[in-house]
Amino acid sequence: MKSIGIGLHLDREDVEPVAKAIAASNLFVSAIDVDDDQPLSDRELLVRVAQTRAKLLERATFIAVRYGFAFRSAAEAESKIVTNAARWRALLEENRTRVELTLKVVASTQQQKPDRNSFSSGADYLRALHAAKNAAVVSDTFKREVEKTIGALCAKQKWIARDAASIEFAALIERASLLKLAPAGESLKRACPDIPFLLSAPWPLEVFADADHE
Amino acid sequence: MARTQEQVELALLDMLDHLLDRGVVISGEAVISIGDVDLLYLGLNIVLANVDTLSRVLDKRK
Amino acid sequence: MLITNDEEKLREQLSFTESTIPDRIAADPEVVENGLAKLVLSIIELVRRLLEKQALRRMDAGNLSEGEIERLGSALMKLEEKMLEMKKVFGLEDDDLNLSLGPIKTLE
Numbered sequence: 001m002k003s004i005g006i007g008l009h010l011d012r013e014d015v016e017p018v019a020k021a022i023a024a025s026n027l028f029v030s031a032i033d034v035d036d037d038q039p040l041s042d043r044e045l046l047v048r049v050a051q052t053r054a055k056l057l058e059r060a061t062f063i064a065v066r067y068g069f070a071f072r073s074a075a076e077a078e079s080k081i082v083t084n085a086a087r088w089r090a091l092l093e094e095n096r097t098r099v100e101l102t103l104k105v106v107a108s109t110q111q112q113k114p115d116r117n118s119f120s121s122g123a124d125y126l127r128a129l130h131a132a133k134n135a136a137v138v139s140d141t142f143k144r145e146v147e148k149t150i151g152a153l154c155a156k157q158k159w160i161a162r163d164a165a166s167i168e169f170a171a172l173i174e175r176a177s178l179l180k181l182a183p184a185g186e187s188l189k190r191a192c193p194d195i196p197f198l199l200s201a202p203w204p205l206e207v208f209a210d211a212d213h214e
Numbered sequence: 215m216a217r218t219q220e221q222v223e224l225a226l227l228d229m230l231d232h233l234l235d236r237g238v239v240i241s242g243e244a245v246i247s248i249g250d251v252d253l254l255y256l257g258l259n260i261v262l263a264n265v266d267t268l269s270r271v272l273d274k275r276k
Numbered sequence: 277m278l279i280t281n282d283e284e285k286l287r288e289q290l291s292f293t294e295s296t297i298p299d300r301i302a303a304d305p306e307v308v309e310n311g312l313a314k315l316v317l318s319i320i321e322l323v324r325r326l327l328e329k330q331a332l333r334r335m336d337a338g339n340l341s342e343g344e345i346e347r348l349g350s351a352l353m354k355l356e357e358k359m360l361e362m363k364k365v366f367g368l369e370d371d372d373l374n375l376s377l378g379p380i381k382t383l384e
Contacts, residue, residue, distance in 0.1 A: 005240065047229075050229045050233055066234070066239045080240050084238070102232075104228075104290060106286065106289045116357070119353070121346060122350030125353050126335065126345055126348055127335075129331075129349075166289075166290050178277070181277060182277055182279065185279035186279065189279070193281070195281065196289065196290075197280070197286075198281075198286055198290070199280070200232075202277070206237045207236060221280055224278070224280055224286060225278050
């Protein structure tokens with residue numbers, strides 16, 4: 001039997017009874033138990049984890065752990081969390097009343113993926129891939145509309161170059177303001193009817209929990 | 215809230231994207247590689263090895 | 277809550293919509309060789325994409341040495357080549373490796 005780690009939480013009551021709560025490094029890890037030989041790349045399991053995440057988020061904000069964290073004992077979980085636990089705890093305390101939202105938008109110029117056959121060195125190829133990812137752009141007008149309609153509701157926000165085909169807007173919003181989000185999204189649709197975007201919320205702390213994006 | 219089939223599919227894909235490509239990375243089993251270059255490299259090599267193995271196994275069956 | 281504008285374009289153009297996760301692999305000896313290859317290669321292709329994204333994130337963080345960038349880049353190139361070879365061997369197109377999501381479970 002192994003446990004699939006789902007999130008990091010401040011209190012045991014934030015987790016139980018939706019999932020198992022494992023105390024580790026002054027935090028609680030939420031988890032579900034599966035068979036030892038259960039493959040992780042299994043659609044049913046993924047959907048189950050996603051549904052558990054959604055139920056946990058209804059109870060309280062938590063830090064999402066990227067899928068793939070499996071452990072067999074509380075000690076193992078503890079050893080993997082200890083390094084960053086203090087920082088995560090501080091983040092959770094600061095953002096108790098907030099959730100994340102994300103807005104994905106199709107880049108206005110669709111980048112062709114660099115052809116590896118045009119590169120003799122691995123470094124050149126990886127750099128070209130990186131450049132293509134960061135070359136994805138969206139009109140400034142659209143960005144301003146997003147910031148005006150949705151950003152205005154949010155405590156923190158950032159734009160991220162995630163891949164060559166899209167740009168993403170991630171933000172932290174107070175739970176109390178979530179009701180205003182759908183109308184803001186509709187307002188954005190009306191303002192920019194020709195730009196395909198996908199706005200979704202609420203999410204646990206994901207982008208804003210990731211050290212890379214600080 | 216009523217959704218079209220397309221929206222339901224997009225919701226599912228969006229959900230998978232959030233699950234697989236976001237959040238803090240804590241080392242664990244292998245669907246996702248871990249934030250260390252050697253392990254990432256190892257991950258790539260393991261996948262390469264899998265492709266070779268698959269090829270050999272399937273060749274043997276012929 | 278999900279608000280979308282132009283679902284068709286989103287499906288066509290957003291690369292996150294390439295995330296396909298297979299059903300559990302059936303341990304069925306009757307599985308046609310090609311079918312098994314397709315399934316395994318799809319999983320490998322998924323992992324390849326995730327690793328590529330991971331490499332790009334490391335590039336963002338800017339903490340790779342020149343040697344590491346070279347090794348990662350070469351490994352990614354080699355992997356793509358291998359995938360291409362395997363697809364040819366089994367007569368598979370890119371489309372064949374995109375497993376449909378199947379019946380969609382209702383999400384709350």
